[in-house]
Structures are given as C-alpha cells and as structure tokens.
Amino acid sequence: MTGAGATKSESGLGVVHYGLGSIGLEVARLVAERSELRSVGAVDVRPELVGKHLGELIAAPGGRPNVVVSEARAALAAPGADVVAHCTGSSLERVVPQLVECVEAGLSVVSTCEELSYPRDRAPEVTARLDRAARAAGVAVLGTGVNPGFAMDYLPVVLSAAMRRVDRVDVHRVQDAGLRRIPLQQKVGAGITVEEFAERVRAGTIGHVGLPESARMIAAAFGWNLTDVRETLEPHVADRPTPSGLGEIAPGRVTGIHQIVSAVAGDREVVALTLDMAVGLDAPRDEIRLFGDPDLSTVIPGGLHGDVATAAVVVNALAITAGAPPGLRVMTELPPPRPRP
Amino acid sequence: MTGAGATKSESGLGVVHYGLGSIGLEVARLVAERSELRSVGAVDVRPELVGKHLGELIAAPGGRPNVVVSEARAALAAPGADVVAHCTGSSLERVVPQLVECVEAGLSVVSTCEELSYPRDRAPEVTARLDRAARAAGVAVLGTGVNPGFAMDYLPVVLSAAMRRVDRVDVHRVQDAGLRRIPLQQKVGAGITVEEFAERVRAGTIGHVGLPESARMIAAAFGWNLTDVRETLEPHVADRPTPSGLGEIAPGRVTGIHQIVSAVAGDREVVALTLDMAVGLDAPRDEIRLFGDPDLSTVIPGGLHGDVATAAVVVNALAITAGAPPGLRVMTELPPPRPRP
Numbered sequence: 001m002t003g004a005g006a007t008k009s010e011s012g013l014g015v016v017h018y019g020l021g022s023i024g025l026e027v028a029r030l031v032a033e034r035s036e037l038r039s040v041g042a043v044d045v046r047p048e049l050v051g052k053h054l055g056e057l058i059a060a061p062g063g064r065p066n067v068v069v070s071e072a073r074a075a076l077a078a079p080g081a082d083v084v085a086h087c088t089g090s091s092l093e094r095v096v097p098q099l100v101e102c103v104e105a106g107l108s109v110v111s112t113c114e115e116l117s118y119p120r121d122r123a124p125e126v127t128a129r130l131d132r133a134a135r136a137a138g139v140a141v142l143g144t145g146v147n148p149g150f151a152m153d154y155l156p157v158v159l160s161a162a163m164r165r166v167d168r169v170d171v172h173r174v175q176d177a178g179l180r181r182i183p184l185q186q187k188v189g190a191g192i193t194v195e196e197f198a199e200r201v202r203a204g205t206i207g208h209v210g211l212p213e214s215a216r217m218i219a220a221a222f223g224w225n226l227t228d229v230r231e232t233l234e235p236h237v238a239d240r241p242t243p244s245g246l247g248e249i250a251p252g253r254v255t256g257i258h259q260i261v262s263a264v265a266g267d268r269e270v271v272a273l274t275l276d277m278a279v280g281l282d283a284p285r286d287e288i289r290l291f292g293d294p295d296l297s298t299v300i301p302g303g304l305h306g307d308v309a310t311a312a313v314v315v316n317a318l319a320i321t322a323g324a325p326p327g328l329r330v331m332t333e334l335p336p337p338r339p340r341p
Numbered sequence: 342m343t344g345a346g347a348t349k350s351e352s353g354l355g356v357v358h359y360g361l362g363s364i365g366l367e368v369a370r371l372v373a374e375r376s377e378l379r380s381v382g383a384v385d386v387r388p389e390l391v392g393k394h395l396g397e398l399i400a401a402p403g404g405r406p407n408v409v410v411s412e413a414r415a416a417l418a419a420p421g422a423d424v425v426a427h428c429t430g431s432s433l434e435r436v437v438p439q440l441v442e443c444v445e446a447g448l449s450v451v452s453t454c455e456e457l458s459y460p461r462d463r464a465p466e467v468t469a470r471l472d473r474a475a476r477a478a479g480v481a482v483l484g485t486g487v488n489p490g491f492a493m494d495y496l497p498v499v500l501s502a503a504m505r506r507v508d509r510v511d512v513h514r515v516q517d518a519g520l521r522r523i524p525l526q527q528k529v530g531a532g533i534t535v536e537e538f539a540e541r542v543r544a545g546t547i548g549h550v551g552l553p554e555s556a557r558m559i560a561a562a563f564g565w566n567l568t569d570v571r572e573t574l575e576p577h578v579a580d581r582p583t584p585s586g587l588g589e590i591a592p593g594r595v596t597g598i599h600q601i602v603s604a605v606a607g608d609r610e611v612v613a614l615t616l617d618m619a620v621g622l623d624a625p626r627d628e629i630r631l632f633g634d635p636d637l638s639t640v641i642p643g644g645l646h647g648d649v650a651t652a653a654v655v656v657n658a659l660a661i662t663a664g665a666p667p668g669l670r671v672m673t674e675l676p677p678p679r680p681r682p
Contacts, residue, residue, distance in 0.1 A: 030505055033505075033506070036564070146503055150502055150503055151503070154499075154502075154677070155499065155500075157677050157679050158495075158496065158499045158677040159496075160657075160677075160679045160680055161491055161495075161653070161654050161657050161658075161677055161678040161679060162487055162491055162492070162645045162649075162650035162653055162654060163650075163653055163657075163680055164371055164374075164649065164652075164653045164656075164680060165374070165680050166679070166680050221677075221679050222679060222680070222681060222682075223377070223681040223682050292680070294646060294649060296641065296645070297641070297642065298639050298640065298641045298642075299639065299640065300637065300638070300639045301638065301639075304503045304637070305635060308503075308505065308635060309503035309504075311505075312502070312503055312504055312505045313502050313503060315505075316501075316502050316504075317502070332676065332677060332679075333676050334676055335673065335674050335675055335676055336495070336498050336499040336501075336502055336562075336673060336677070337502040338498050338501045338502060338507070338562050338563060338673075339501055339504055339505060339506050339507050339563070339633070340563060340564040341563075341564050
C-alpha cells in the first residue's frame with residue numbers, strides 16, 4: 001500500500017472531487033491512499049471552502065494532494081482530469097445540471113446520487129438526456145454507493161450467477177444507527193415523537209432514498225416487467241431508555257426507520273427489500289435470500305457500514321467507470337469494482 | 342418462465358454445445374428453459390452420440406431442441422450460432438485445439454475448463470495464442486464455473502467493492518461429497534486407502550483443478566504480484582463407518598480431499614483457499630473472509646452445489662461473454678452473469 005499522497009507518483013487516473021461533505025471528504029481521503037488514483041481538482045458549493053487546500057481538508061500527511069478547491073468550471077478543466085467523484089445530493093433532478101456539466105467537460109462520473117443508480121423508469125426524460133450527453137462526450141456516468149448500488153441490488157444479482165432460475169429476491173438490511181454518525185441518526189428520526197415521524201413521512205422529509213431504485217435494478221437484471229413498486233415507511237419505537245448520539249431516547253419515542261419496498265410483476269411479489277436503520281438494533285447484518293432453483297442465501301454478520309462502504313464503492317468504481325462504454329451505466333452492467341493499491 | 346423448447350421463439354442467442362457429459366447435458370437442459378437462448382448445434386467426441394437428437398439426450402418435452410449431434414465442423418457452422426458452451430475437460434493444453442476451432446469459426450466461447458479461468462501466469466504462450474485468435478476473430482473466450490470462476494474468486498472480489506483496502510482473502514469451501522454424483526465421490530477418492538491416496542497425489546490423478554487459478558485471479562484483481570503459489574492435498578479419513586454412494590466407507594479409509602492453496606506476495610500470505618470435499622462432512626458451506634479496512638466476511642450456509650452451480654454459471658455467462666470485448670477474458674473483468682427467462 002502507498003501511504004500518504006506525498007509518496008505518490010504523478011501518474012494514475014485523475015479524479016475531480018465534486019462535493020466535499022462527509023462522504024466526499026472520505027472519498028478524497030481514500031483517493032490519497034491509492035497509487036492508481038490522484039486528485040486533480042475539487043469543487044464545493046460552499047463559498048467558504050473555495051481557495052482551501054484539499055490536503056488540509058482531509059488532514060493528509062504533508063498536506064497533499066496539493067489541490068485547491070475552486071468553482072466547478074476550473075476544477076473540471078484541471079489538467080489530467082479523467083473522472084469525477086460526485087457527492088452532492090440524493091435528488092436526481094437537482095444534481096442533473098452538475099452531472100451534465102461534468103460530462104460536457106469530457107469527464108466520466110461516479111455519483112452517490114441515489115436516484116441516479118437506476119433512473120430509467122422513474123425519470124425517463126432526464127435519463128435519456130444524460131445518456132445522450134454522455135454518449136456524445138464519449139464518457140460514462142454511474143450512480144452507486146452501498147445502498148443503492150451494492151448491498152441490496154448488485155450483490156443479490158451477483159449471487160444469482162450460481163442459480164438456474166431466480167423467482168424472487170428478498171434482502172434485509174439491519175443497521176444499528178447508534179454506530180453511525182450523528183447526522184445519520186437525525187436522518188432516521190432518532191428521538192422524535194411518533195407524531196413528528198408521521199408528519200415527516202407525509203412531507204417526504206424522512207426515510208432512506210434508493211430502495212425503489214434497487215428493486216428496479218434487480219428487476220431489469222432479471223428481465224422482469226414490474227407492474228407495481230410500493231414503499232412503506234414506519235418508525236422503530238424505543239421500548240426502554242435507549243442511549244444515542246443525540247442523548248437518551250425515552251420509551252415511546254422514535255429510534256429509527258423500518259422501510260420496505262415491495263416490487264410486483266403481475267400477481268407475484270418478485271422483490272422485497274427491508275431496511276431497518278435505528279439506534280440500538282440487535283444483530284446488524286445484511287441478509288440476502290434468493291428463491292428459485294436452487295434457493296440461495298447469505299448473510300454478512302455486522303452488515304456493511306453505510307458511510308465507509310459508500311465511499312469505498314465510489315472510489316473502487318472510478319477506474320471501472322472511466323473504462324466503461326460511453327453512456328449512462330447501471331452497476332449490474334459493470335465488472336466488480338475492487339480496491340487496488 | 343418459458344417451459345419446454347417447444348414453446349420458444351426461434352430468436353435468441355444461438356448456442357453450440359461442445360461436450361455432452363454430465364455438465365454439458367445439464368447446460369443443454371438449462372438452455373432449453375431460457376427464451377433468450379436457443380441450442381443450434383451439438384458436438385461430442387463419442388462417436389455413438391453422433392446422429393442423436395439433443396432433445397432426446399436431455400429428455401426435453403417434445404424432444405426439442407431439434408438439434409442433431411454432429412462432428413465439430415458442422416456444429417460450429419450451424420446457422421444462427423453465436424456462442425459455444427464448451428464442457429470437455431480440465432486441462433487447458435488438451436482443450437486448446439477445440440477452443441481455437443470454435444474461435445476460428447467466429448464464435449465466442451464459455452468453457453468449463455478450469456485451467457482456462459486464469460491461464461496467464463501458468464501457460465503464457467497458450468494464453469497469448471488464444472487471445473490473439475479471439476481478437477482476430479472478434480470474439481471473446483471465458484473459462485468459468487462455480488470453482489474456479491465464482492465461489493472462491495469472483496465472489497470475494499465482488500465483496501471487496503465495499504472495502505477501503507484488502508490485505509488478504511481467505512475462502513473456505515466445505516462440500517459434502519455424499520450429496521454429489523458418484524463420479525464426484527470417486528474423483529475425491531472416497532473409499533480408497535490412505536496409501537492409494539498418496540500414490541494418486543504423486544501421480545497427479547486426484548484433487549480438484551483450479552485453486553491456483555482462483556488465487557491468481559484474485560491477486561490480479563487486486564494488483565498483487567505473487568511470489569509463490571503453494572498447493573497441498575491431504576485425505577479426509579473416516580473415523581467411523583460412513584455411508585457413501587460407493588458403499589460404506591470403513592474407518593481408516595479415505596472419505597475425500599482436504600486441499601489448500603496458499604498464495605504469497607513477498608513475505609505475506611495474501612490468499613488462502615481451502616477446499617474440503619468429502620463424504621459425510623458436517624456444515625457444508627462457502628465462507629469468505631476478507632481482511633483489510635474494514636474486515637468483511639460472509640457465509641453461504643449449505644454451500645453452492647458444485648455441478649448445479651457450474652452449469653448455471655456457464656449458461657448465465659453466455660450472453661455476457663458474447664457481448665464482451667474480443668479476446669481471452671477473465672471473470673473478474675466481466676459484469677455479473679445472471680439467469681434471465
């Protein structure tokens with residue numbers, strides 16, 4: 001392994017960092033450790049970051065990489081730029097202008113935008129526009145991360161390789177939010193009342209983004225025509241005083257989310273995805289069950305750590321995406337991303 | 342799902358079956374169930390099979406597909422042929438003439454030849470020759486199956502996508518040979534003496550083929566330069582009378598194999614693959630442990646069934662391979678194969 005950026009050669013795939021929130025900075029830290037990747041540009045919408053050194057923001061030894069945060073146009077035109085690590089938001093509609101800007105600068109993109117992971121069914125026009133722009137520029141665009149992008153879609157599809165026939169995919173992801181960063185605990189509603197939770201559900205301001213995308217990605221991989229995709233979201237509620245990063249949660253208050261997506265083809269449920277993300281959950285794990293001929297199941301005890309794994313998937317997918325056929329790509333069309341030195 | 346071949350349309354990827362042993366026939370049965378694939382030719386070296394109907398050999402309803410077993414030249418020239426499902430042998434040296442013949446007929450190939458799964462290091466000249474021939478013909482060649490090809494190489498590489506860094510891969514595959522076909526029980530030495538086992542080890546006539554290939558495939562995926570790959574093979578020995586498909590195995594006699602490959606980079610073991618395949622083994626499973634940042638482990642309880650899974654991986658990889666860039670391909674370079682209707 002190469003350690004700090006200071007010892008790296010100046011070769012390798014040139015990465016522009018677009019978005020320097022917690023995931024974006026974790027991505028930059030990881031890129032600094034890889035000899036086959038190098039940071040060549042950085043962008044953030046927060047004006048107070050412009051002019052700062054990326055190496056200082058990620059506290060890398062020696063302050064490398066010696067890249068200054070700039071506005072997008074300059075960063076995307078950085079010499080040696082090949083691919084963008086895009087980590088700004090979950091809403092496809094809101095990030096599309098940024099993605100088009102990257103593509104028109106001639107750069108491939110790997111984005112954490114959850115809705116980009118499988119946008120064809122839900123946003124056909126935006127998808128077609130992005131696909132055309134990418135093809136015209138000869139670059140590839142991929143939305144990925146751990147979920148959507150890996151745990152609940154790519155991995156089940158990979159496992160199906162050993163099956164004669166798949167009839168149904170059932171994934172259960174259990175994450176103890178108490179082990180995650182505080183914004184994540186807030187995101188799942190830890191500590192709020194059940195009434196407040198219901199209000200946020202109505203307002204669409206709570207819940208994980210991307211389960212329907214995972215279901216649609218799976219269905220497309222197996223050639224299933226979905227007739228319905230239903231999503232439900234309910235609270236986990238504390239049955240005892242529960243410590244959390246936001247203070248103790250009183251019994252009767254919310255500890256997190258219990259979110260389910262059910263995808264149906266005709267009269268048959270073909271995909272069932274369950275995400276439990278709450279403070280204090282027992283037995284965190286990723287559990288995949290495939291039904292067909294033969295059945296196949298597997299479990300990852302402890303589960304994949306959301307933030308760590310998302311940054312890893314993004315960084316590991318940079319070279320794969322830069323080498324992929326031009327256009328808007330989907331994870332299940334690509335070879336497995338993997339960490340290289 | 343479409344059922345019998347009789348109801349299938351005449352479109353779909355055209356498959357030539359090369360080798361009609363137990364795996365080859367299982368492959369043909371599976372192809373008959375898929376609407377996106379159709380059998381267009383069949384070859385076997387056994388003269389008594391020439392002239393037989395493939396549909397009868399696989400006992401398909403209605404006797405379809407209506408394909409007659411022929412010699413290779415005729416089968417490979419069958420109208421509509423796109424890709425060969427090649428299931429004849431484990432030794433790359435022995436099957437290379439067949440593979441070249443397929444490629445020169447303009448067909449992509451998916452082969453169960455274990456040594457073809459990652460041949461670059463062990464047979465560089467043959468590999469280069471095959472790669473050149475495939476590129477010249479504009480077709481792709483892939484060696485795959487469950488092991489090598491999936492359980493001990495592709496799947497660990499896929500899992501690494503969620504890791505920042507991988508230092509070491511440890512896979513343990515435990516198969517109860519008593520649940521497998523009798524030739525497999527014979528292959529692992531069930532019922533023979535410990536002395537006979539040692540003789541077969543010396544003669545190279547016992548043991549599973551492909552563990553070193555899996556180790557090399559993993560190392561290549563992670564950019565590790567292996568300095569040594571060591572393989573050891575020992576017997577499992579019955580400690581009580583053990584029922585098997587070959588009759589009861591007496592205490593002190595062999596029940597199967599305990600095979601280990603250890604791959605080293607410099608002073609560090611980076612890959613450890615252990616295959617236990619014996620009659621009466623408890624807790625059959627596929628267990629993958631990746632060490633690095635973070636560690637990641639998973640288990641498939643019961644394990645992937647060798648013969649079933651190999652035929653499935655081959656059939657599921659046909660479309661992926663036919664659409665892959667020309668040349669000799671490796672599983673870890675390809676998108677995940679998956680069963681489609």
